[in-house]
Amino acid sequence: MDTSALAQGLFAEPEVVIYGEGAVGRSNITLGSWGGGVCRESARNVFSGGKSIEITPRGLYQGGRLDFAIPMDLTKWFSDPDAYLQLVTRFRGEQTTQEAWAIGLTGQPARAATGTSTAGKPVKRVQVILCFDGGQATECQVELNAFKVSEDGWMNVSFPFAALKGKLNPPTYNLKRLAITGDGSETFYVGEIRVMRDNTPLQADAGEEKEVGRNYNVVFHASAQTGTSAVKYSWDFDDQNGIQEEAVGDVVYHKYLKAGDFIATLTVSDIFGLKKPVTSTVRVLVNE
Numbered sequence: 001m002d003t004s005a006l007a008q009g010l011f012a013e014p015e016v017v018i019y020g021e022g023a024v025g026r027s028n029i030t031l032g033s034w035g036g037g038v039c040r041e042s043a044r045n046v047f048s049g050g051k052s053i054e055i056t057p058r059g060l061y062q063g064g065r066l067d068f069a070i071p072m073d074l075t076k077w078f079s080d081p082d083a084y085l086q087l088v089t090r091f092r093g094e095q096t097t098q099e100a101w102a103i104g105l106t107g108q109p110a111r112a113a114t115g116t117s118t119a120g121k122p123v124k125r126v127q128v129i130l131c132f133d134g135g136q137a138t139e140c141q142v143e144l145n146a147f148k149v150s151e152d153g154w155m156n157v158s159f160p161f162a163a164l165k166g167k168l169n170p171p172t173y174n175l176k177r178l179a180i181t182g183d184g185s186e187t188f189y190v191g192e193i194r195v196m197r198d199n200t201p202l203q204a205d206a207g208e209e210k211e212v213g214r215n216y217n218v219v220f221h222a223s224a225q226t227g228t229s230a231v232k233y234s235w236d237f238d239d240q241n242g243i244q245e246e247a248v249g250d251v252v253y254h255k256y257l258k259a260g261d262f263i264a265t266l267t268v269s270d271i272f273g274l275k276k277p278v279t280s281t282v283r284v285l286v287n288e
Helices: 003-011 097-106 161-165
Strands: 015-019 029-034 038-042 052-056 063-073 083-090 125-132 137-143 155-160 174-182 188-197 203-205 210-213 217-221 223-225 231-236 251-255 260-270 278-287
Touching: 015 063, 038 063, 052 063, 052 174, 083 125, 083 161, 137 155, 137 161, 155 161, 174 188, 203 260, 203 278, 231 251
Parallel strands: 210 278
Antiparallel strands: 015 188, 029 038, 029 063, 038 052, 052 188, 063 174, 083 155, 083 188, 125 137, 125 174, 203 223, 217 251, 231 260, 260 278
């Protein structure tokens, strides 16, 4: 294989697929288990390219791996502050709109259609470990609740190269092995792996004005444009005593114990601190 052509393919576009349809150097990759985990190609839960990677982890340090016969040069991406390694993933906890509708009708999960295993402890955190040909390695973890699930049940889980780089400073970053695992033991699927750029500013929307009664359980729903970033949704329910973190999540509930006119503040922040946090407010009129 022409390694110079492989490198040129990596950096010719702002987004490059490592695994999946249109992948660069797909024949260069071998899948394997890592530790006591299980990893194999599967025709179930396919995102692109006709196959997916099926991984059954055994905690954060036992899962699946991709080995590169010819190390993949990621040096340019590690020097780009807007670059990310992104996994397109599917977990048992991810429901499509159609699946949620079926559960509402029958009371039973509609898992036969997707083939996703329901066994094992749910994965709440995903980790990647990158091993380079010079013997150095780096790792990064993210909570799944930092990302949104799409309508078709897939979730883009992203790791910024700025966070992966850490204190490493080799002359080149030639990827020899990529390990993928989670903190649970449920089987999950990786439909695509890509490297990409994203410098989209965060945007937040705390929703429309609300009028409720005292002691009513008010629901707050955050909307946001986050690009590929892992984000945190923080809420303050009364700005009169300063902006504090009183609840966390894109959907939260709060009871106002007294009548009045309140301003609730939503703050959306990048968990890696790479993008500037943004806020949005919503007025809540509480009646007796």
